[in-house]
Amino acid sequence: MAKQTIELIVNGDRYEVAIDPWRTLVEVLREDLGLMGTKIGCNQGDCGACTVVIDGTTVCSCLTLAVEADGRETSTIEGVAPSGTELDPLQQAFIDHGAVQCGFCTAGMILSARQLLTLEPAADEAQIRRGLSGNLCRCTGYDKIVTAISHAAHGPKDSEPEASGEGGES
Ligand code: FES
Ligand code: FES
Incomplete structure (x- = not known):
């Protein structure tokens, strides 16, 4: 299947990635963007370890295709702290x-x-x-x-x- 180019907006940063359309958001966050803070636990929607926020709604990123986040605002744990020296x-x-x-x-x-x-x-x-x-x-x-x-x-x-x-x- 042909790769699809999407734009992810993660913690305010824009990333253009060409991905297989069947890949999940958590996979792309971790493997393509190097944002390893979002964890994969059960990988089937049961544990919440992979929770991220898309446009103000919490979702399991293991059940969300990365293409579903195309052009939308995704928040992950890496964006929670206000600065590199300060915690939320x-x-x-x-x-x-x-x-x-x-x-x-x-x-x-x-x-x-x-x-x-x-x-x-x-x-x-x-x-x-x-x-x-x-x-x-x-x-x-x-x-x-x-x-x-x-x-x-x-x-x-x-x-x-x-x-x-x-x-x-x-
Ligand atoms: S990894 Fe368990 S709900 Fe996503
Ligand atoms: S699963 Fe170990 S701290 Fe919650």
């Missing part, structure tokens, strides 16, 4: 609250969380958990991720983990 508040909150362990889910989690907070800046815990329902994490048990997002949304008030648990007395 969500990224910092993930670090501060231990919401990153192996890190495989983190890019997708942060993209989903950012989109949620764009639409619902004062999202409560239930809304945050619903907003993350398409993103699986096998490491954290989710509580630290929810706490981090809540902290980014509301500040420390009502978002700190309960004092019990780790390192507690026997």
